[in-house]
Amino acid sequence: MKNLKRLLGCVALAAFSMGLSAQEQVQGFVHQQSKATDYVWPTDQQVLDKLDKWQDQKFGVLFHWGLYSVPGIVESWSICSEDVDWISRKGSLSYDEYKKWYWGLKDSLNPVNFNPEQWAEVMQDAGMKYMIFTTKHHDGFCTFDSKYTDFSIANGPFKNNPRKDVAFHVFDAFRKKGFMMGCYFSKPDWHCEWFWNPYFATANRRINYKKENHPDWWKNYQTFTQNQLDELMTRYGSFDILWLDGGWVTGDDINLDGILEKARKQHPGLISVDRSIRGKNENYQTPERGIPETQLDYPWESCITLSNDWGWVPNAPFKSPQKVINILSEITAKGGCLLLGVGPTADGVIEEEVTKRLHEVGKWLRFNGKAIYNTRITPVYRDGNVWFTADKDGKTLYAIYALPEGEKLPDVIEWKGNLPKGNMKLLKGNKRVKYVLKGDKVEVTLPKGMENEPIALSFVLKK
Numbered sequence: 001m002k003n004l005k006r007l008l009g010c011v012a013l014a015a016f017s018m019g020l021s022a023q024e025q026v027q028g029f030v031h032q033q034s035k036a037t038d039y040v041w042p043t044d045q046q047v048l049d050k051l052d053k054w055q056d057q058k059f060g061v062l063f064h065w066g067l068y069s070v071p072g073i074v075e076s077w078s079i080c081s082e083d084v085d086w087i088s089r090k091g092s093l094s095y096d097e098y099k100k101w102y103w104g105l106k107d108s109l110n111p112v113n114f115n116p117e118q119w120a121e122v123m124q125d126a127g128m129k130y131m132i133f134t135t136k137h138h139d140g141f142c143t144f145d146s147k148y149t150d151f152s153i154a155n156g157p158f159k160n161n162p163r164k165d166v167a168f169h170v171f172d173a174f175r176k177k178g179f180m181m182g183c184y185f186s187k188p189d190w191h192c193e194w195f196w197n198p199y200f201a202t203a204n205r206r207i208n209y210k211k212e213n214h215p216d217w218w219k220n221y222q223t224f225t226q227n228q229l230d231e232l233m234t235r236y237g238s239f240d241i242l243w244l245d246g247g248w249v250t251g252d253d254i255n256l257d258g259i260l261e262k263a264r265k266q267h268p269g270l271i272s273v274d275r276s277i278r279g280k281n282e283n284y285q286t287p288e289r290g291i292p293e294t295q296l297d298y299p300w301e302s303c304i305t306l307s308n309d310w311g312w313v314p315n316a317p318f319k320s321p322q323k324v325i326n327i328l329s330e331i332t333a334k335g336g337c338l339l340l341g342v343g344p345t346a347d348g349v350i351e352e353e354v355t356k357r358l359h360e361v362g363k364w365l366r367f368n369g370k371a372i373y374n375t376r377i378t379p380v381y382r383d384g385n386v387w388f389t390a391d392k393d394g395k396t397l398y399a400i401y402a403l404p405e406g407e408k409l410p411d412v413i414e415w416k417g418n419l420p421k422g423n424m425k426l427l428k429g430n431k432r433v434k435y436v437l438k439g440d441k442v443e444v445t446l447p448k449g450m451e452n453e454p455i456a457l458s459f460v461l462k463k
Contacts, residue, residue, distance in 0.1 A: 038278035039298045046269030056374045057129035060339045064310035067105040067141045069346040072313040076139040110157035111348030116173035122350045126358035127365035131174045132182035132243050140191025143167045182241035187249035194221035225254045233263040247276035295334045305341035312343035321360035326402035333387035335377040367428035371398035371456035383415035399457045413444045420459035427456040
């Protein structure tokens with residue numbers, strides 16, 4: 001997006017039914033969601049099979065971790081010379097001085113307590129089933145040991161640590177827990193001289209020269225990008241998802257077709273997420289910081305932050321467990337997956353407040369996960385605060401009452417449509433509940449003494 005007005009328009013198109021605050025909506029750059037008519041179904045059966053498996057997972061984590069984690073500021077964007085409200089730089093440094101300071105953070109990132117096993121344990125406890133780790137954001141700083149640049153964590157204060165190749169150990173920890181694996185990579189690289197060439201000023205997020213005037217520079221950048229992706233796809237184990245960010249650089253710009261053809265020989269069925277680039281290499285769409293207004297019948301994922309930022313920031317205001325559960329329920333009923341953004345600290349751990357909140361989410365999912373995992377959409381998917389999902393056979397339905405924050409669980413839950421037959425049960429405790437049908441209306445009486453939290457019910461659909 002080129003300005004804040006367009007940013008706000010995009011957020012409005014993919015607004016929360018449950019509601020995001022204005023602060024959450026405008027915090028940072030938001031990729032515009034592709035239109036439904038832009039989705040192109042893959043023709044590779046292995047990719048289709050992988051997508052089907054991914055749609056079973058429903059809940060994943062996205063880690064942003066890099067230079068920006070040291071001072072706890074917005075990731076990368078503060079070095080982008082664009083005058084918009086959400087790109088802000090504190091202090092009185094000139095732009096060139098600020099960039100020099102920012103690049104210099106590579107000498108400060110020293111995560112001596114780096115503990116990827118803790119990351120994996122926390123996310124598994126939260127009920128997450130897939131992960132995406134940022135190997136390089138737009139600032140070009142690599143969390144993997146690339147031989148094509150020294151601008152990486154493996155060449156700073158952490159270089160003598162046996163775990164200096166951070167990405168390798170993060171991926172390894174999550175593979176051991178059985179997660180589906182995703183690799184985030186930024187197509188633009190603002191630190192690379194072949195993208196932001198030092199001969200010219202850096203006017204905005206794009207390359208700062210004309211390709212037609214300097215075809216050799218651009219060719220060097222294409223080769224650099226292809227080499228780094230080849231490193232990741234060949235040296236860092238098996239992957240299910242290649243999650244490509246920075247939509248102002250297209251797949252055609254870097255010959256993504258060729259990259260994927262090679263990568264899929266090693267990673268059969270690899271899901272390509274070329275974000276906001278409509279077409280065959282955007283295997284699932286990624287509305288950011290919001291949820292589509294209506295149900296969608298093709299693969300998609302809402303990427304939403306636990307706090308207001310992707311990376312770690314001090315004293316962050318985190319979403320409550322109940323809000324995360326309600327968001328997940330809405331997304332699932334509309335046919336998507338939730339990718340929750342969590343920022344590890346500069347020291348390399350998940351902070352305690354995050355751990356506590358995610359534990360509560362996982363606790364709820366351990367009782368009610370049948371209504372989330374392995375489900376698919378059903379034609380009548382909402383009535384008020386009730387969201388509906390279905391088993392793959394379409395016969396067993398789940399009704400999730402997304403209890404609004406600050407409200408008390410009612411004695412009776414009502415909805416229209418999705419009429420049950422036979423027994424209806426609470427997933428938590430497998431308890432039968434009483435209900436009555438009044439025409440096309442269902443009234444469910446809840447047992448006394450229930451915990452004040454979202455609930456999930458299962459029943460067979462009346463034909």
